[in-house]
Amino acid sequence: MSRLEHPAAIRTGIDFASPLQCVINAASGSSDTQAKREMVEAALRVGGRRGDLLFCAAPPG
Structure with missing residues (x-):
């Protein structure tokens, strides 16, 4: 069963x-x-997924 046919996805x-x-x-x-x-990148690879990683930081001051 492909991921696109996965019941949870439907x-x-x-x-x-x-x-x-x-x-x-x-x-x-x-x-x-x-x-x-x-x-995070390793987990994405293992899961066969793509992802955009965004980093946030505390504001200066």
Whole structure:
């Protein structure tokens, strides 16, 4: 069964071919944003998904 034929995708309207939008809070207390990026990218590869990674940081001041 392909992902597009998956029953959960039909019930929820999820399009598994669409890229995920991932927002990573770079100010969450950990300074290793590169490790976070690598972890998310690895998970996307394992799941056979594409994704856009966006990083946010605390405002200066």
